[in-house]
Amino acid sequence: MLFRSICVVLTAALSMASAVGQAAPAEGGPAYGPRLEGFDYPAPVKRFPFESQGNALEMAYLDVAPKQPNGQVAVLLHGKNFCAATWEGTIAALTGAGYRVIAPDQIGFCKSSKPQAYQYSFQQLAYNTHALLTSLGIEQAIVIGHSTGGMLATRYALMYPKAVSRLVMINPIGLEDWKAKGVPPMTVDQWFAREKQTTAERIRAYERSTYYAGLWRADYEPWVQMLAGMYRGPGRDLVAWNSALLYDMIYTQPVVYEFGQLRPWTLLLIGQKDTTAIAKDTAPPEVRARLGNYPELGRVTAKAIPRATLVEFPDAGHAPQIQDPDALHKALLDWLASSEPPRTRRPD
Template identity: 25%
Template sequence: MTSTLDVGDARLAYTDAGSGRPIVWLHGSGPGASGMSNFGGNLPAFEDYRNIVIDLPGWGQSPRPETEEPLIFHAAERVCRAMTALGIERAHLVGNSYGGAVAMRIAMRYPERVDRLVLMAPGGVLPADAPPWPIGLERLFAYMAAANPSREAMAEFVRLMVFDESLATEALIDERYESSLRAHPELPIPPNFGDLTPDLGLISASTLLVWGQEDQTVPLTWAPRILEGIPNAVLRVLPNCRHWVQYERAHEFNRIVREFLQGGTPAVPKG
């Protein structure tokens, strides 16, 4: 069940499920994205945790307040306020794409609030030669820029998110399309997400990077800059998988993440 939370200058929609040590789940920025659309299928595997699944400002059921601040920075502050309001001093953070960038920003600014950090193809750190953009980001920005985006444009976007296109079901496309029309973002294209590159070394939390080998949105070639920048990071690459790792490879993703959150190291550390 979705609830809403006042965080001062904004209201955030969120789902609070399970009990135990808290995990805050932070979704990506794709059209039609929301916390539960990204992670609802994963929560049963984490029912022994307290799962806080947030709709970031401007997505899902969370309205976007007026701000000139980079979106990653703005969202990170509101997530921290939400944690405080919910009585959570410290939590594991799990974020994909844009949500991974928000999680990194929190870990940089408020290290005392972060236990372990799981990042699936996170944004916020671009290679020196971007743009041009990968095709997944091209489609994402084109959809955001369209005055009246079509269902077929959504279908093309969703198919790019998965290696096995049979997972891009008609029901999933309909769900994302309808959600996108309710909360179509009014943003400059490309949006001002903000640059986290200079502060990667501030992340002290143990960090797991999970990447789809065939990701066409935040490609695997972008991973080394993050892996080398975060002092205590490991990388797990899943073959035959694109951007939606938690959806396309849910069983393996759940196992890897649970092992990591319980103190394991499921990949070989750099160095």
């Protein structure tokens, strides 16, 4: 009864916020449903139904088998502005090398459920992911996380150390505590107001400068439209609301203080032109200038993690698996094939 009352209050608050918030500028392009209905994935989408926090939820995921299995499983954890589909090239590289690949959409993202009332935490998402893998009979896996997925991969490895054979993080965020460094806090309502302004133009401009080091190619555009399409569709407010809750989780739950507790062999793949820092645009100029220094952050993190290998990509931004897939996948597969990985190296 209490939970139902809370849901009613939150629903009313969401409706009110939707009514008073400014509408996003009109633009052309595809419109997708709140669970990314209408956008095709590179493999059949499967569903994992479960209950959490009083909600009946579904986690969408890809389960892609290799033609010549090597007996190992790789789990791919996407970033905040990414989905299981954006791992398309990495899935092909891993399955081509014999790995079975599981790529979920986390709750609140893409083709998975977007509840109106959910307390997002990295431990909750890690628990959900572990439940999915348990349902598939997977006891141990290589865990690969990108961006926000790197924060989730860290939490997963801390919670389930025996379930992680190796840990890989591609330009993870959470390598610094933005609040402690001076980024002003925002309420969920403030995050929601920001998210309601999402358009393809804004996504593209941000990704060009941060993900791809100021460059743009035609093959980046489908991922812009994937995100923007949900904000053009009938579930725009629900998508923006869940995004606001997720940003609050990312900002308030740093993992940087726990890297020393990680036990698996860990690979850090870091594009050196990345400047990502959550909400740094709200910080004073002197604070903003100190944030998102990935060359420094990557090296500090590699020293903090007990068994870490750092590979740097000099010309890549936040998403080297998309910007420079050949170099990234070679570094990844070489490291996975090594019996005792080197401490640090740069790609040839």
